[in-house]
Amino acid sequence: MPQLHHNRLMPLEDFLPTVAFVAKSLSDENRLRILLCVHEAKKSVSGIVEELNLSQPLVSHHLKELRRSLLVKVERRGPFVYYEIADARIVPILAALKDLATDLLAARTTF
Amino acid sequence: MPQLHHNRLMPLEDFLPTVAFVAKSLSDENRLRILLCVHEAKKSVSGIVEELNLSQPLVSHHLKELRRSLLVKVERRGPFVYYEIADARIVPILAALKDLATDLLAARTTF
């Protein structure tokens, strides 16, 4: 088990491609809805489709993208494929982005 | 000064378009480089151009996008236009994204 928690010692600047890649995965509203959906509980594709009222190919497409960025985990059980959030820390990060954005908007519209 | 800090009470789900919009602004490596560049100090466009070795129109283009998402503030002084980070809280958020992404990658490559 070599270097545990080496992450916090590495400068942010060296990981900008990685950060940009993850941010791109978070840059679509439907993907964020799917991400929060599978954060509540492990969900099948059809479950997500019904819950979010999106087409099945669209959900599969976005799930593929979320898999590419490792934000979700997959598990096949019978004919169903279940997705769940890979790391719950993404949610407070999204909340922090929301807080920041709303503060910036509030400051912008305050005269 | 109506409802201060109303943000934390609002559910994340209601702000997914906003979050997606900000995330899109963070989804380009050059924009992230510019953002960190103007985080160090207030910088002119030409200063950013030299420091990052990007073309001037490209830097102007990305600065426009960062302005659209309110992540940077602008100030004209003489012929120079200075940009600075609008809210320093974006940096720890980026660091958290980096930590999360590297952890996910490490877990992925651990067998």
Next chain:
DNA sequence: CTCATATATCAATAATCATTTATATACTTA
């Protein structure tokens, strides 16, 4: 094996976007 269902992939389309080159605008100085 056949059928029904769950999910993934393919093809096509329209839209968005990053980048470059060229040009326009804004400001300062002489």
Next chain:
DNA sequence: TAAGTATATAAATGATTATTGATATATGAG
């Protein structure tokens, strides 16, 4: 006003992407 510099915008291009409709693959039931 004319010239020079700083920045922004425009036009063009190639690349990526979100979405849809059709089809393929995979799994389980009978």
